Amino acid sequence: MMNPTNTLTLNSQPFNPATSKVAVLGAGIMGPGIALVFAEAGYRVTMCEISPENLDKGMASLRDSVALKVSEGLLDDTQARQIIERVDARVGIEDTVAQADLVIEAVSEKKEIKQAVFQTVQKLAKPHTVIWSNTSTLNVFELIEPDMAGRLLVAHWFAPAHIVPLVEVVGDGGNTDRLVTETIDILKNIGKVPVRLNKMINGFVINRLQRLLGREIFYLLESGVISPEDLDIAVRASIAPRMQVLGVLQRYDFTNLNLSVRNFQDPDFTDPPFEAVPKYLQDRVNEGRLGVGTGAGFFDYQGRSSLEMQQERDRHLYRVLEALGEYVDGPRPVR
Structure with a gap:
C-alpha cells in the first residue's frame, strides 16, 4: 500500500512529493507505468520523449491505465484527475533533467542511446540528482564517466510497471551502498517490492x-x-x-x-x-x-x-x- 512520507532521502537529500521532482526519460513500454506509480504517490513527474508522436502514445497509455483503475474501483474520478494533472509531457530532456531530483532512464535498450542520455544528465543535472536506469540486461556502469559514479544505479521494473510489484535494484559496489538502501526505501514507500542484488550480472535475476x-x-x-x-x-x-x-x-x-x-x-x-x-x-x-x-x-x-x-x-x-x-x-x- 502506498504511503508517501516526508522522512525519505535520496543521495542524502530529502525526497518527498512536496518538494522533489521526478523525470522519466522514455514513454514506451515502461515509462508510462513508472510515471503513473510516482504520480499516484503524489509526486510531480515529467515524462520525456524525443518525438511528439511517441510522447502522445505514452500519455495515451498512461491515461488509459488510469481509466482502467477507475473502472476496476481502484481509484475514484477525483483521484484519477489529480494523478493525470501531476504528469507533464515534454519533447526533449534537457530542461527536465536540469530540474529533476530523480531521473529514471527508461529509453531503448541500446548502449549508444543510454550513454548519450547519461552524458546529458551528467552535464545538466543538479549535483545531488540521482539516476535510476531501468535497463533489463546492460551493465550501465560501464557507460558512464567517473564523475557520475555513486549517483547511478539500476532499478529494473517489470511490465506492466504500474501493476507488477517487483523492482530489481543493484548498485556499483560499495560507493552506492547507501543509495541502494535509500532507493529500496523509496520503492517500498510507493508500493513496490524491491529486491537487492549483491553484485552486477547481465540480465539480473x-x-x-x-x-x-x-x-x-x-x-x-x-x-x-x-x-x-x-x-x-x-x-x-x-x-x-x-x-x-x-x-x-x-x-x-x-x-x-x-x-x-x-x-x-x-x-x-x-x-x-x-x-x-x-x-x-x-x-x-x-x-x-x-x-x-x-x-x-x-x-x-x-x-x-x-x-x-x-x-x-x-x-x-x-x-x-x-x-x-x-x-x-x-x-x-x-x-
Whole structure:
C-alpha cells in the first residue's frame, strides 16, 4: 500500500512529493507505468520523449491505465484527475533533467542511446540528482564517466510497471551502498517490492531465469511435445500457483535435496540443444507474427488492438494480485 512520507532521502537529500521532482526519460513500454506509480504517490513527474508522436502514445497509455483503475474501483474520478494533472509531457530532456531530483532512464535498450542520455544528465543535472536506469540486461556502469559514479544505479521494473510489484535494484559496489538502501526505501514507500542484488550480472535475476525457461519452452514446442495452449494451461495449473507460496528455491526443500541431486544426474533426461535463437521463436518473427502489436504471435488476437489487449491483460492482473494479497505484497519463505 502506498504511503508517501516526508522522512525519505535520496543521495542524502530529502525526497518527498512536496518538494522533489521526478523525470522519466522514455514513454514506451515502461515509462508510462513508472510515471503513473510516482504520480499516484503524489509526486510531480515529467515524462520525456524525443518525438511528439511517441510522447502522445505514452500519455495515451498512461491515461488509459488510469481509466482502467477507475473502472476496476481502484481509484475514484477525483483521484484519477489529480494523478493525470501531476504528469507533464515534454519533447526533449534537457530542461527536465536540469530540474529533476530523480531521473529514471527508461529509453531503448541500446548502449549508444543510454550513454548519450547519461552524458546529458551528467552535464545538466543538479549535483545531488540521482539516476535510476531501468535497463533489463546492460551493465550501465560501464557507460558512464567517473564523475557520475555513486549517483547511478539500476532499478529494473517489470511490465506492466504500474501493476507488477517487483523492482530489481543493484548498485556499483560499495560507493552506492547507501543509495541502494535509500532507493529500496523509496520503492517500498510507493508500493513496490524491491529486491537487492549483491553484485552486477547481465540480465539480473528474473530475466536470466526467463531466458533459461524460454529455451525449454521452445524446445518442447518445436519437438511437438505439447501445443502452445496446453503448455500455458499446464503452467497456470501447477508451478505458477505453487511459486507464489514456495518461490523457486524453497520448493527444493519440500522435494528433498537428495532427490533433486538424482534428478540432475538422470542420464535419460535430455536437455534442449543450445541455439543462439530458438528456431520455433525465429520462425514466428520471420512470418511477421511479432505478438500483440501485430495481432498475432504464438496466439491469434483476432484483430484486437494492442491497447485492447493491454487493458484485458491488466484487468486480469489486478484481479490476480487482489486475490493473492500478501503473497505478492510481502512474499516470505514458508516457516
